Amino acid sequence: MTGPGYVWIIYDWFDKLWWLEKDNTIDCTVMEMDVAISSATILTIGVFPFSSEEGPTISGLTPQELQSQLTLTPEASLTSYSPYGYDAAWLIALMLNKSVEVLKEKVFSNGKKRQLENFTYQDGEMAQMFLDLMNEIEFDGASGYVTFKNGDRLGDLVISQMQGNSTRRIALYSTRNERLKWINNITWNGGSIPSDHTEIIRLRHGIGWRLYTTMCVLAGIGFILACFFWGFNIKFRKHGIVKMSSPNLNSIIIIGSTLGYLSVIVGGLNGSFLFLETSLTSCQLA
Known part of the structure; x- marks a missing residue:
């Protein structure tokens, strides 16, 4: 599954140059993995580390200011999921704060508060x-706009392409608006877009017109001879020799012929000579 005809779509949580690391759990060598990566089109799907929005988040700080503060904190070890942990803490706080008012009025199934x-x-x-309360909460966070649907985060995804030993952003997808924004074009190995399905080509097979003409001529001669013998059988059906051969049986044989x-x-009339609808009718008659 390597080469210009294949596209790999993987998550971007792997380490940089992960395919060059020796892995004893697989049979492929590092060289084979390098050839496979370089010959196929590799697309990665990941999440935004910090939002590119310049406006303030719910904390009052912009994502860039928050990133700078965390970078200067010795105890902080930033990863691509750091802003999501930060937003998760805010989400829990907002949800618990909102639940206090709800619990004052809510009566549970046992009849108690x-x-x-x-x-x-x-x-x-x-x-x-x-x-339910979490699905109602919306705010601007460090990782972007935070909102949920049935417990799932509706955020932005980054689609990138591995080009050589580097990664290039290709598009941004917003799960909230279901919109895809292209940033750069995909570079397809081989120069063309690979097919995403098995192509089915329907061909009509039939006999050649020379063979069909020859068989029609022979069948026409046979038809004319059959009609001649049928007429002969009817006209001389009372003749002794014809009568002994059973004229009625002869007529049945000739009609069948x-x-x-x-x-x-x-x-012989197939799709090579007729339209599809006419061809189906003639096939049913035959």
Whole structure:
């Protein structure tokens, strides 16, 4: 599955130059992996580390200011998921703060009210309440606009392409708006876009017109002879010799023969000579 005809779509959580690292769990050598990576088109799908928006987040700091502060913090070890952890902390705080007002009025299935300190991991009702509240929360975070649908984060994805030993951003996809924004063009190895499906080519097979003409001529001669013998059989059916050969049986045989000759002509008419609808009709008649 390597070469210009293949496209790999992988997540971008692998280390840089991951294919050049020796892995004893696979049979491929480092050289084979390098050839495979360089010959195929590799697309990666990942998440934004820090949002590129310049406006302030819910904390009052812009994503760039927050990144600078975390970079200067000795205890902080920044990864691509650091802003998501930061936004998750804000999300939990906002959700718990919102749940305080809800719990003041909410009556659970046992007919009683509950407080936050009454929550347990076995409490499915409160867990569902937290999930519903989380779906209602929206804010600008360090990783971008934060909103949820059925518990799933609707954020932006980055589509990149591995070109040599570097990665180039190709497009941005917003799961919230379901919009794809192209930044750069994809460089297709081999110079053309690989097919994303098995191409099916439908061809009509039929006999050549020379063979069909020859068989029609022979079938026509046979049809004419059959008609001649049929007329002969009818006219001389009371003649002794013809009468001994059973004229009625002769007529049945001749009729069958004429139909056989006609089927050669009709059955030979296929898609090479007729339109598809006409070809289907003639096939049913034959």
